Amino acid sequence: MNNASLPIMDDHMHLNLRTGRGIEAVKEFRNAGGTHVIIVSLPAGECGLTITSARDYEAVYDLTVEAVRQANEIVKAYAVVGVHPAEFVGLAETRGIDEAYAIVEKGLDIAARYVAEGKAIGVKSGRPHYPVSPEIWEQSNMLMRHAMDLCKEQDCAIQLHTESEDNTMESLSDIAAMAGLPPWRVIKHFSPPLVKKCESLNIFPSVIASKGALEEAVTQGSRFMLETDYIDDASRPGAVLGPKTVPRKTREAIRNGTPEEFFYKVHKDNPEKCYGIKVEL
Numbered sequence: 001m002n003n004a005s006l007p008i009m010d011d012h013m014h015l016n017l018r019t020g021r022g023i024e025a026v027k028e029f030r031n032a033g034g035t036h037v038i039i040v041s042l043p044a045g046e047c048g049l050t051i052t053s054a055r056d057y058e059a060v061y062d063l064t065v066e067a068v069r070q071a072n073e074i075v076k077a078y079a080v081v082g083v084h085p086a087e088f089v090g091l092a093e094t095r096g097i098d099e100a101y102a103i104v105e106k107g108l109d110i111a112a113r114y115v116a117e118g119k120a121i122g123v124k125s126g127r128p129h130y131p132v133s134p135e136i137w138e139q140s141n142m143l144m145r146h147a148m149d150l151c152k153e154q155d156c157a158i159q160l161h162t163e164s165e166d167n168t169m170e171s172l173s174d175i176a177a178m179a180g181l182p183p184w185r186v187i188k189h190f191s192p193p194l195v196k197k198c199e200s201l202n203i204f205p206s207v208i209a210s211k212g213a214l215e216e217a218v219t220q221g222s223r224f225m226l227e228t229d230y231i232d233d234a235s236r237p238g239a240v241l242g243p244k245t246v247p248r249k250t251r252e253a254i255r256n257g258t259p260e261e262f263f264y265k266v267h268k269d270n271p272e273k274c275y276g277i278k279v280e281l
């Protein structure tokens, strides 16, 4: 163990209090050296909930808020709540595109209300990372823009679940600019290690800590965050990456010669900048 005062944050993890390991996963994270975690709302279906109206998102977000409350007994935890882009696609299939749009739009409004009430520090939105019809694509972009408008109003961060194509970062940055949302509030979740590219646009990549990604990110600079996208699904243990991954890879990189100072940027300065929080031990 190196300097025990280094915070280590996982920027995107889920806890499923109903069917997953829940708080046990957070203990595993802490025992590996993790100190801070952003817990992101799961899609409603993953929580065993069905969305029939926007109000139903309150139950989804309340589960996240409760997970954060429990996690806060072990580490410092924060909630990011919102609507997964695939939920809009699913709702459009079952309820028609107009009703789906209205539900997701209001679901995002409710997410922003949770930020206003201090229950969450950011909103989750995005657009499908797989091919969809032009109409769904366009409306997904409009919903993401709506979420950015809300974040501008709340002066809070947005975590975006999107495709990762060549022009994705520019596109996200452009839409944020149209919304007047400062680029440093924009986090590309599940990001490849495109640290330089994001730095040039002033947005933040939340790099998925899969094999080789941190090593690559480190060669490009320190302006990124790290995440596991741990989904806490009993049928897919350790997916996407296990709760220990971020602390373990951080310690490993320090052992291999990356200065500890570097990781104060990753785990403290960067999240402080984009979420407007204080990351301290």
Ligand SMILES: [Zn+2]
Pocket (backbone or CB within 6 Å): 012, 014, 040, 229
């Ligand atoms: Zn996720």
